[in-house]
Amino acid sequence: MTHIRILILIILLWFTLFSAQAQSIFDRPWAVDYYNNPYLAGESIFGRSENAVGFDWGTDSPNDDIPNDNFSVRFAKSGYLPAGVYRFIISADEGFRLYIDQQVILDAWDDNVPGQTLGRDIRLSEGIHHIQIDYREFSGEAFIYLDWGAAPPDTEAETLIQPEHIVPESAIGTVTVTANALNVRSEPRIANNVLTRVQRGQQFPLLDRSTDGNWLQIAVDSATTGWVSAAYVDGSAASPISNNSDLSGVTLRSDTRLFVRVRPYADSEIIGLLRAGEVVPIVARNDNMTWWQIRDGNQIGWVSAQFITLSPDVNPARVAVVE
Numbered sequence: 001m002t003h004i005r006i007l008i009l010i011i012l013l014w015f016t017l018f019s020a021q022a023q024s025i026f027d028r029p030w031a032v033d034y035y036n037n038p039y040l041a042g043e044s045i046f047g048r049s050e051n052a053v054g055f056d057w058g059t060d061s062p063n064d065d066i067p068n069d070n071f072s073v074r075f076a077k078s079g080y081l082p083a084g085v086y087r088f089i090i091s092a093d094e095g096f097r098l099y100i101d102q103q104v105i106l107d108a109w110d111d112n113v114p115g116q117t118l119g120r121d122i123r124l125s126e127g128i129h130h131i132q133i134d135y136r137e138f139s140g141e142a143f144i145y146l147d148w149g150a151a152p153p154d155t156e157a158e159t160l161i162q163p164e165h166i167v168p169e170s171a172i173g174t175v176t177v178t179a180n181a182l183n184v185r186s187e188p189r190i191a192n193n194v195l196t197r198v199q200r201g202q203q204f205p206l207l208d209r210s211t212d213g214n215w216l217q218i219a220v221d222s223a224t225t226g227w228v229s230a231a232y233v234d235g236s237a238a239s240p241i242s243n244n245s246d247l248s249g250v251t252l253r254s255d256t257r258l259f260v261r262v263r264p265y266a267d268s269e270i271i272g273l274l275r276a277g278e279v280v281p282i283v284a285r286n287d288n289m290t291w292w293q294i295r296d297g298n299q300i301g302w303v304s305a306q307f308i309t310l311s312p313d314v315n316p317a318r319v320a321v322v323e
């Protein structure tokens with residue numbers, strides 16, 4: 001009997017090792033989602049599997065349903081890795097972020113540079129790891145290449161090949177978790193997208209809220225942001241921003257994450273994105289004040305009046321009317 005038990009144990013152990021190795025992350029395809037805007041916003045237009053992240057679209061687009069400019073792509077996969085130091089190098093035009101286990105490892109999301117390369121060496125423990133690359137294209141050439149694998153022997157762990165930087169989003173409040181355990185999701189909707197869980201009584205900075213107010217974006221830690229249902233956190237932070245004291249001059253503030261468009265129409269081309277709470281100068285308005293033209297950095301665009309708060313100093317009669 002003892003021999004049989006040992007034999008069974010050996011077989012179980014062999015299956016365990018075999019199945020772990022069969023799920024090596026190197027053998028698994030990337031799940032790739034393509035978006036027809038540069039913000040990974042809304043539902044993806046289409047998804048497919050790819051064996052590698054290595055694309056040069058030139059001035060074309062990945063697909064007929066995706067525009068040549070202003071699109072974004074998310075690559076993701078999970079799988080087993082043995083312990084070791086791994087080197088990640090990304091060359092892309094234009095913006096990209098690399099996440100490992102939901103931590104930002106490389107960040108050129110906002111750089112707006114036409115083609116650059118970043119790399120980093122990271123020591124990873126044995127086990128299942130998750131890798132995600134967010135990519136976006138605004139104009140001109142579009143490409144992204146990921147080169148990764150075990151770093152050369154004796155590579156120092158955590159060494160930065162090139163400096164990376166993280167642009168934190170500004171908090172607009174604080175939320176307290178009221179549910180026993182609350183899922184934090186990568187998008188403001190229920191899907192197979194749980195990043196982590198938070199517990200009753202924990203407090204987190206509030207970064208943004210969904211347009212319908214049902215979802216709140218929180219900063220779980222310095223590298224992880226995600227969305228939680230507003231029904232399961234302290235409701236005081238879920239109310240719209242009402243403090244206008246910091247609003248002055250001919251400006252407006254976006255109450256939510258808000259698209260900036262070329263023309264004052266909901267289906268007009270998107271040229272920018274305001275953060276929740278961002279204050280921008282007003283340039284003009286349309287006749288019935290349903291759209292406001294604003295200056296966003298070095299470009300002019302339109303935002304819907306539905307999602308903004310006007311500075312108390314704004315006298316609409318003195319704002320130029322165009323459109």
Ligand SMILES: [Ca+2]
Pocket residue numbers: 058059060068069070137138139140141142
């Ligand atoms: Ca392009």
Ligand SMILES: [Ca+2]
Pocket residue numbers: 093094114137138139140141142
């Ligand atoms: Ca480009």
